[in-house]
Amino acid sequence: LVTLSWWDDIWLNESFAEYMGYQTLTEAILPQALNSVRAGEAPFPDTWVEFGVARKGWGYDADQRPSTHPVAPDPEAVPDTASALLNFDGISYAKGASALRQLVAWLGEKDFLAGINTHFARHKFANATLADFIDNLASATDRDVHAWAEQWLRTTGVDTLTADVHEPTGPTEAGQSWALTVERDGSRPHRITVATFDHALNTQAGPGHLAPRDRFELDVPGDSAPTVRTGRRPALVVLNDGDFTYAKIRLDPASWDTALGHLSAIPDALTRAVIWNAARDMVRDGELDPARYLTAARTHLPYESDLALVQGVLAFAGGQIADRYVTPEACPAALATLTDLCRDLIRRTEDGSHPGLRLTAVRHFIDAATQPDTLQAWLTEGTVHGGPELD
Structure with a gap:
């Protein structure tokens, strides 16, 4: 419907195909899935799990090699089709799709869909560029999509988000609240979901059942103040729950001990995928x-x-x-x-x-x-x- 003008924008084809393929499966209602849909379940509940464990690793590995390149390279970096062929890789597919998933989380799905439908209406059966696409997204939101594109699509490498969890130390404050600070090694903005879990007595899910406690959204970087939550410190704090951003995750030491000891007891498969990926990245980086x-x-x-x-x-x-x-x-x-x-x-x-x-x-x-x-x-x-x- 809308064709890229030149091969520096292959991500407008391939990243979108990757993202929309998984998202469509997540939301599709097929006749054979109607019973589960009526029961309130997703028809294909593990679709993004498969993406997280089978596809994102391809992007992470490609993005940490000397041959990495931006999701949307400058046109001068793709002077001919031979150069373009080199970019059909984990960055143009998996990283680009991950960036789009983060864009939806950052913009909100309503504004994202409005922006891309404007793009399709303006350029149908014709050609378009990255600049066209970003301008059309910007027409649907007050957020600075142009700055987002520069930070996400024109840069290389993987950010690392590290959780620092601590409690007040005063004798009257212990167990009353806890605080989270997310340290970022990198340059991109991230909107993430944080999930917390406590130990529970039910052990039917395997060794040491964990019960979900709380989920909240967080912008990284935020202001310099830590995020303070009421109650005692959770047994497990998971950054990027739902796997909505593209970054390596480092849990705090106490959460790591809980996660590696109780992975099968975490109820949601996508949360488990985020932790398994974090463990994979730590092995790869020599930290586990x-x-x-x-x-x-x-x-x-x-x-x-x-x-x-x-x-x-x-x-x-x-x-x-x-x-x-x-x-x-x-x-x-x-x-x-x-x-x-x-x-x-x-x-x-x-x-x-x-x-x-x-x-x-x-x-x-x-x-x-x-x-x-x-x-x-x-x-x-x-x-x-x-x-x-x-x-």
């Missing part, structure tokens, strides 16, 4: 021992119900940690941990209730196996007991 990530996976994946999370954690644990990050001496133990974990998942799915989860577990068992016995039995019989059949 790879063995601790493996321990968390071994502890919590047997209780995990979201297929995208299981797939993403196993892929990173196998393809990165066991294959690259641990020492050669520690590799056999890491692989044994993964085969034990996959065996647990295979046992859990024997009743046929989770065929996708079972297939994922079988595939990763094959990747991690260091002994031939189980694989030889599967090959000889042409099937895994209880499925899947080998194709």
Whole structure:
């Protein structure tokens, strides 16, 4: 309907396709999903979970290499189609879609949709540029979209947001309130949601159930004053709940201990995805021992119900940690941990209730196996007991 004028604006095609594809699935009401919709559930509840664990990592990795580039590079940086071809990458797709998701959170969906519909009406069956797009968005809001675009679309790299949680120290103030300060390493503005959790007595969700306590929005950077909340300090404070911005997240030490010990007990899959991604980034940045990530996976994946999370954690644990990050001496133990974990998942799915989860577990068992016995039995019989059949 509206075609980019030149290849410096490929994000206007690809980032939008990525963002709108996931968002449409999140909101779509298909006939087979009507029963869940009538029950008040999203028809495809894990759509943004899949994006967070399978796509955003692609953008983060590409954005931290020397070959990174802005989401919307200057036209001079894309002088020909050969140069343009290099930009069909995790930045033009995953980072650009993440930037759009943050733009919607920052602008509000109503103004965002008004702005892009103005863009479509003005330029339908013709060409447009980044400047056209930003001007049309600006016509629908009082916010400074031009400044936002300069900070988000013309820069490179990943911001890091770090939570600093503290309580008053006076004897009469203890347990009455707590305060949050978010430190930003980077240059972009972020509108994030903060979620807090407390320990609960119910342990049905796995080891140590956590109960949601509070959610609130926060602009980073804000003023210099910390955000003060009433009540005792939560057991877990999660920045970027809902995964609405593009940034590496660092939880405070007490929250990290709670998160890594109680990941499977967090009710919302997208919150769990944010924490798993934070753990992944910390391993990648040398701030979290790879063995601790493996321990968390071994502890919590047997209780995990979201297929995208299981797939993403196993892929990173196998393809990165066991294959690259641990020492050669520690590799056999890491692989044994993964085969034990996959065996647990295979046992859990024997009743046929989770065929996708079972297939994922079988595939990763094959990747991690260091002994031939189980694989030889599967090959000889042409099937895994209880499925899947080998194709």
